[in-house]
Amino acid sequence: MMASEACFAVSLKNPDAVASIVAALRHVYGDEIARLMLVEGMSLADLIDAMFSAPLSHREAVRDITDGLDDFVVSPNLGLMWHLRYIYADEPGSLHVVDMEIATPNGTLASKDVWLRLSS
Template identity: 90%
Template sequence: MMAPEARFAVSFKNPDAVASIVAALRHVYGDEVARLMLVEGMSLSNLIDAMFSAPLAHREAVRSITDGLDDFIISPDLGLMWHLRYIYGDQPGSLHVVDMEIATPDGTLASKDVWLRLSS
């Protein structure tokens, strides 16, 4: 007989990135709200804020968001061609990411306009 937890196993493209995102959401919002955000959805802006508030190195937070996007259902549908753009801090030459946006052939979406839900 299969163990109960084995029946609910999900295969992710980037499991380490998803684990980092889940841990950050749990740290910032608690278990119940994090679960709700993953299942019901959240804006990319909310995810960015949570990741930057979690006890992670800033570049690790950015990397986890970038790598983890493949495991989320993104709304609105972006089609096949889209590009994640990083928005950097105000200092000249800054490599400190402060926000992200998604560029598509039809225009650019701000992080607050992109909705993410963990695929299952």
């Protein structure tokens, strides 16, 4: 007789973006650390660094981060009104994103001050 296996299903809003994020974390940090970062949390800055280090185009990395945020628990609690801002490279007219920050009615949070954990 086989032991019953627990099967957990998580409903994701953007499964393709989350899959890309997971793959990037695994590529940069390995399986165990990536799992720990998803469960225990990571800064938005760490996620950005991993995505930019993964074998993705820069545009795909930015899109996947933006799309995937809906599937993460964000700390501190941002409330109902917030806006993701892109920080671009210093070259005039550059559309090369180098960082992100979150603007709220109460102020702006740098990517290193935003904590993300995959919702379960």
